[in-house]
Amino acid sequence: MLIIEGWLKLATGEFDKVADAARTMVAETVKEEGCLTYAFSRDINDPDLIRIAERWETAEALAAHGQSAHMAAFNKAMGGVKREGAELWLYSGEAIRRIM
DSSP states (O other), X not given: OEEEEEEEEEOTTOHHHHHHHHHHHHHHHTTSTTEEEEEEEEOSSOTTEEEEEEEESOHHHHHHHXXXXXXXXXXXXXXXXXXXXXXEEEEEOSSOOOOO
C-alpha cells in the first residue's frame, strides 16, 4: 500500500478559482482501480491551505492516476492560481494496520 499525505498552500482566495476542478478531480479519482482513498480538505484555520490524503493499492495504480485525463485537467486548472507552497510525502509499507 502507498500513502500520500501533504498540503498545498494557495494565495488568499485562490482555492475558490479551482474548487470545481478539485471536486471533479476527487470524484473521478475515487473511481480509479487501485484507489483506496483520495481526499482534499480545507484546513479549519486557513481556507487557503488544502490538506491532501491518498491511499493506493499499488505503485502501478498510482502511476496510472498520474497519467489520467482528470489529472491533466486539474494540473491545467492549478496552473492558473498562485501557490505559496506545497509538501507531499509518499509512504509505503507492507504491514499497515488500522489502529482505530
